[in-house]
Amino acid sequence: MTDTRLAPYGALALRIALGVMFIAHAYLKLVIFTPAGFAGFLGQVGLPGFLAWPIMLAELLGGLAILLGFYGRYVSLLLIPILLGALMVHAPNGWIFNAPNGGWEYPAFMALTAFAHALIGDGAFAIRSERSLLPAKTALA
Numbered sequence: 001m002t003d004t005r006l007a008p009y010g011a012l013a014l015r016i017a018l019g020v021m022f023i024a025h026a027y028l029k030l031v032i033f034t035p036a037g038f039a040g041f042l043g044q045v046g047l048p049g050f051l052a053w054p055i056m057l058a059e060l061l062g063g064l065a066i067l068l069g070f071y072g073r074y075v076s077l078l079l080i081p082i083l084l085g086a087l088m089v090h091a092p093n094g095w096i097f098n099a100p101n102g103g104w105e106y107p108a109f110m111a112l113t114a115f116a117h118a119l120i121g122d123g124a125f126a127i128r129s130e131r132s133l134l135p136a137k138t139a140l141a
C-alpha cells in the first residue's frame with residue numbers, strides 16, 4: 001500500500017539522489033578524467049571516442065533536469081541506454097564498483113533507480129512534470 005501523503009516526498013528524495021549522481025558523474029568525467037581521457041577510455045573498451053561529449057552532456061543536463069523535476073521521468077527513461085551501456089562496459093570487471101575499472105553493481109543500481117523514477121514520477125516540488133507516462137483514458141462517445 002502506498003502512503004499517498006508521503007509518497008510525493010519519497011519520489012522527491014529519489015529524484016534528488018538520482019539527479020545529484022548524474023551530475024557528479026558528469027563532473028567526474030569533465031574535471032577528473034577530462035573529456036580526452038574519457039574519450040580514450042571509450043576507445044579502449046571498443047566504443048567510439050566521439051561519444052564522450054554526448055555522454056557527459058547527457059549526464060550533466062539530464063541530471064539537472066531530474067534534480068529540478070523538469071520532465072524528469074522522461075529524462076530518466078532517456079538516460080537508461082547510457083546506464084545500460086556503462087553496465088555492459090563494467091560487467092566483465094565483476095560485481096563491486098571499486099574493482100579495477102569498476103564493477104557492474106553501480107550502473108545496474110542507477111539503471112534500476114532511473115526506471116523506478118520513470119514509473120513513480122517526479123514527486124513534490126517538480127518544476128514541470130507529467131502525471132503519467134501513459135495517455136489518459138478517453139470515453140467512447
